[in-house]
Amino acid sequence: MVPLSLEGELHKELAIPKCAMFWSSDNALSVLHVIFDFYDYILSKIVPDAEQKPIMLNRVEFGNVVLPNSFAEFDVELAKAKELGLKVETIIKIANN
Secondary structure, three states, rough: OOOOOOOOOEEOOOOOOOHHHHHOOOHHHHHHHHHHHHHHHHHHHHHHHHHHHHOOOOOEEEEOEEEOOOOOHHHHHHHHHHOOOOOOOHHHHHHHH
């Protein structure tokens, strides 16, 4: 008999499979929680307020020319993330300033 695992090796810290092929929707949501918690921590505790907007600004750059890029889909996706309980308040605050 050949040993077979349908979960694969787990990340100990997150308790999710290392290979995303084995993720469930709950695994993906737990990863999103960790990512948004990280961004919330960085933006609210480490990066000064004056530097947040340039970091978070979605933009297109050509040499010395920078064009802001904004789409309604960003707002829709952030609203969906907020419904899932993700920490998006800091990102929304920066985007609206």
